[in-house]
Amino acid sequence: MALPRFETTYSVAELGREIKALLGTAFESVWVAGEVQRAKLSSAGHLYFELVEPGEKAGLAGRLDAVVWKGELGRVRRALTATGQELADGLLLRCRVTVDFYPPGGRLQLQVREVDPVFGLGELERRRRETIAALEASGLATRNRALPFPPLPLAIGLVTSAGSAAYHDFLATLAESGYAFRVAFAHAAVQGREAEREVPAALARLGELPLDCIALVRGGGSRTDLAAFDSQAIAEAVARAPLPVVTGLGHEIDQSVADLVAHTAAKTPTKAAELLVERLRGAEAALEQLRDQLARGATAPFVRARTVLDRAGRTVAAVRPRLERDAARLITAQKGLARAVPGRLATARSTLTAKGGRLERAAARRLERAAQAPRLLAHRLADRAAARLALVAARLEGHQRLLAEIGPERVLARGFSITRLADGRLLRDAAEAAAGSRLVTRLARGSVTSSVEER
Incomplete structure (x- = not known):
């Protein structure tokens, strides 16, 4: 259809230039706020990103391309760094822009001239307070803290970014302890939108395993780097975890x-x-204290038995002289009667003989009972001590099995080794081993001696 001659007809390039001029005049300097996504530094030193406004159900309500030219980038970064923020994905940014249109590409682009460093902090704090209020209202704020923490947390779940410094620092500290920790690892991004999806998923996976607790860790960073851990998605996942969660963020x-x-x-x-x-070290110290108490309890019956035997021996020693004195008096009386009453000697002799026999038998029985009393008492005490020792031995055997489970030998059996310097000190840092140093490496079976040629 032919157009009337009086209506202006633009070429594509002409219309593009008109749009560029119109936008440059209408939006020469305006403030706009949104979330930074897909930030990327070009080889020319310009920082390109998308400024987006999230919509409902994980959609977008709006998206605009933006750029910070190389000449402006240093100043913009300094303004954000002063408040602990970084121009990276996830940052809530309010910036002054010029709206530009690039006709050859047909692309609308925001050219950032200035940023408001306070806006992002205020928005993060508002969201943080809303999240805390929602958790308290739903009863989730103290839910995970109410879970009992196991006394021997040897089976650990770990959520962090694979191969990160946080990953290596956490595992190295456990390995250096010498305890037989078992770690189940679940990778998750620890900043940006991906973290809000992947951290809850990792916590859910580890929550289904037979573990003692879960560690959620990441290295340091700016406040915007850590903003994901203020999100409601991650906070609810931590609160609802079926195992105690230890954070190190x-x-x-x-x-x-x-x-x-x-x-x-x-x-x-x-x-x-x-x-x-430290929790395992505390349990080990308590076990050592219990072992000492059991040892003291096992020797106490022997000490008491010795005391009773000594007392019985003193009793026997006191009875014997008294019996000997009684026998001597009887002999003296017998001789006196024989001299005083010669005529009744035969009768008296037979009477005395009978009484003397009974007295001797009674004395013998008394001495025998006195002599047997310590032995009977010693037998009873020995039986009671043996029973107590058997009980103590059973408890010690159980504790020894527990020590074997958490001892360094089990760590060595899993392929780890312990290297010491010639003076017996543990080697933790390669810088401690000078060239020519003699090293002794302990393995699960035996040890190996080596020397450092160079480092």
Whole structure:
């Protein structure tokens, strides 16, 4: 259909230039707020990203391409860094922009001139408070903290980014303790939108395993890097976890919402691992104390038996002289009667003989009973001591089996080794082993001696 001659007809390039001029005039300098996504630094030094507004059900209500030119990037970054923020994915950003249109590509683009460093912090704090209020209203704020923490947490679930510094620091601290920890690992992103999906999924997977607790760790970073752990999705997943959750999120000052709802919060991944190690050390110290108490209880019956035997011996020693004195008096009386009454000697002799026989038999029986009393008492005490020792031995055997489970030998059997310097000190850092040093490495079976050629 032919157009009337009086209506202007633009070429594509002409219309593009008109749009560019119109937008440049109408939106020469405006403030816009949104969330940074897909941030990428170009080889020319310009930072390109998308400024988005989330919509309902994980959709987008709006999206605009944006750029910070190389000449502006340093100043923008300094303004954000001063408030602990970083221009990266997930940042809530309010910026002053010029709206530009690129005719050859037909692309609308925001050119960032200035940023408001306070806006993102205020928005994060608002969301944080809303999340805390929602958790308290639903009763989830103290749910995980109410779970009993096992006395010997040897089976550990670990949620963090695979191969990260937090991953290595946590595992190294457990390995250096010498205890036989068993770790089930579930990878998850620890910042940005991916973290809000992957961390709850990892917690759910580990919650189905026969573990003692779960550690959720990541290294340090800016406040925006840690913003994911203020999200309601991660906080609810931590609160609803069926196992106690220990957090170590790498920040020394602020607590995230995930820290607030976790069973126990540590400052760093290393501190989280040390918390688990110290719990085992406490259990080991309590076991040693119990062993000492059992040993003292086992020797006490023998001490009491010796005391009773000594007392019985003193009683026998006291009775014997008295019996001997009685016998001597009888002999003296017998001789006196023989001299005083010669005529009744035969009768008296037979009477005395009869009485003397009865007296001797009675004395013998008394001496025999006195002599047998300590032996009977010793037998009873020995029987009671043997029974007590058997009970103590059974308890010690159980504790020895427990020590065998958590002892360093089990760690060595899993393929780990312990290397010491020539003076017996543990080798933890390669810098401690100078060239020519003699090293002794202990394995599960035997040991190997080596020397350092170079490092």
